Amino acid sequence: MIDCGLYQEREYRSRNWEPFPIPPHTLDAVLLTHAHVDHCGLLPKLAREGFRGKVYCTDATSEIAQIILLDSAHLHEEDAEFKRKRHQREHRKGPFPEIPLYTVDDAKASFPLFEPVKYGEIVQISDGVRATFHDAGHVLGSSMIKVTVSQEGEHRTIVFSGDIGRWDKPILRDPSVFNETDYMLVESTYGDRIHEAAPDISDSLATIVNSTWKAGGNIIVPSFALQRSQEILYHLNELVIEDRIPHLMVFLDSPMAVSITEVFKRHSELFDKEMSWLMRHNRSPFEFSGLKMIHTVDESKAINRISGTVMVIAGSGMCTGGRVKHHLVTNIPRRESTILFVGYQAIGTLGRQIVDGAKEIRILGQHYQVRARIAQIHGFSSHADRNELFRWLSELKRAPRRVFVVHGEPEAAENFGEFLREKKGWDISVPEYGAEALLD
Numbered sequence: 001m002i003d004c005g006l007y008q009e010r011e012y013r014s015r016n017w018e019p020f021p022i023p024p025h026t027l028d029a030v031l032l033t034h035a036h037v038d039h040c041g042l043l044p045k046l047a048r049e050g051f052r053g054k055v056y057c058t059d060a061t062s063e064i065a066q067i068i069l070l071d072s073a074h075l076h077e078e079d080a081e082f083k084r085k086r087h088q089r090e091h092r093k094g095p096f097p098e099i100p101l102y103t104v105d106d107a108k109a110s111f112p113l114f115e116p117v118k119y120g121e122i123v124q125i126s127d128g129v130r131a132t133f134h135d136a137g138h139v140l141g142s143s144m145i146k147v148t149v150s151q152e153g154e155h156r157t158i159v160f161s162g163d164i165g166r167w168d169k170p171i172l173r174d175p176s177v178f179n180e181t182d183y184m185l186v187e188s189t190y191g192d193r194i195h196e197a198a199p200d201i202s203d204s205l206a207t208i209v210n211s212t213w214k215a216g217g218n219i220i221v222p223s224f225a226l227q228r229s230q231e232i233l234y235h236l237n238e239l240v241i242e243d244r245i246p247h248l249m250v251f252l253d254s255p256m257a258v259s260i261t262e263v264f265k266r267h268s269e270l271f272d273k274e275m276s277w278l279m280r281h282n283r284s285p286f287e288f289s290g291l292k293m294i295h296t297v298d299e300s301k302a303i304n305r306i307s308g309t310v311m312v313i314a315g316s317g318m319c320t321g322g323r324v325k326h327h328l329v330t331n332i333p334r335r336e337s338t339i340l341f342v343g344y345q346a347i348g349t350l351g352r353q354i355v356d357g358a359k360e361i362r363i364l365g366q367h368y369q370v371r372a373r374i375a376q377i378h379g380f381s382s383h384a385d386r387n388e389l390f391r392w393l394s395e396l397k398r399a400p401r402r403v404f405v406v407h408g409e410p411e412a413a414e415n416f417g418e419f420l421r422e423k424k425g426w427d428i429s430v431p432e433y434g435a436e437a438l439l440d
């Protein structure tokens with residue numbers, strides 16, 4: 001099995017509770033492309049329901065996935081408890097049982113199954129099935145996986161793209177490319193979109209930091225723990241080195257982001273040329289002067305007592321939970337502060353309300369006037385857009401037997417499938433959920 005992700009979209013969430021399409025005990029192995037929860041988030045359930053094989057992935061993916069699975073398990077436990085209390089109060093029952101999808105113990109029980117592999121290493125999965133992992137340039141440790149199946153002297157290769165990263169991104173290497181494969185499963189998250197050309201991220205960041213410093217406010221950055229937080233630190237470090245911003249204190253105030261940053265530090269072998277140069281010359285983006293990693297709640301609260309401009313990077317990325325809510329409470333009513341968004345804000349989230357220009361918001365049961373400046377920096381996406389997906393596929397020197405377009409909203413997948421058919425004339429399939437195909 002390739003990946004074992006959690007459904008996060010409201011319309012598909014019920015699938016998390018359904019039995020797996022294949023009995024878990026009959027699976028030999030899981031090949032995990034990367035640590036995002038929509039790729040690894042159901043592993044604890046798979047293990048609890050009988051899977052005893054190995055979960056192959058890179059070292060970094062294994063370490064980050066375990067941090068993310070523990071966090072996910074905590075959220076499931078909290079959710080179940082919250083629902084149980086609410087249903088009790090309202091004397092009713094909801095569509096799903098008031099038990100967590102999986103617990104912290106379930107998550108921990110899945111950890112011994114992880115089997116780290118290196119990029120390029122040939123891994124024998126079972127009789128006649130081999131796999132190699134290749135850097136996907138999406139998040140630290142992310143992989144594209146090439147599987148070779150051998151039967152009666154015949155071989156077929158299948159490339160699973162996982163999530164495809166982008167060229168020339170900080171910290172990470174460019175996505176690996178493939179010259180040939182018999183079958184291809186390609187993701188299509190941004191299969192129908194093109195990232196707008198964003199102004200230089202460092203320039204935008206410098207402008208925001210300098211103007212907020214002048215106004216005497218703070219800069220609050222809601223951010224995802226994996227990759228985005230580390231990229232912001234990368235850009236800040238660059239600005240500090242080039243002396244383009246004042247020496248302000250920067251707090252990474254998210255236990256999950258701090259733990260994940262530790263994984264980055266341990267895996268400098270995965271960095272691109274520029275990042276490796278910085279590390280060799282003692283200019284690590286994770287250790288510049290003024291940067292402080294926050295662990296405890298007390299330390300987090302103490303940030304509010306500092307006078308003068310500070311920057312706080314905290315989760316969650318869409319302001320739906322986490323410590324960023326407390327920093328918003330203190331800063332969103334202050335005209336001199338800036339709330340800086342660096343990621344996509346889904347409909348229905350607090351972050352979306354703020355970027356859409358709400359004048360008043362509710363946080364933790366209280367109402368607050370929005371007086372702070374609301375800023376956004378685009379260009380952080382770690383997903384290839386349609387043109388980049390096309391560039392990646394165009395490295396194939398001969399037509400695959402078939403390309404399956406997967407892992408996108410139905411519209412994005414259909415759209416990208418059509419685009420590929422037109423441009424390449426290849427055999428393209430956009431399978432529906434649960435569809436079966438014969439690879440011959």
Ligand SMILES: [Zn+2]
Nearest residue numbers: 034036138163
């Ligand atoms: Zn991903």
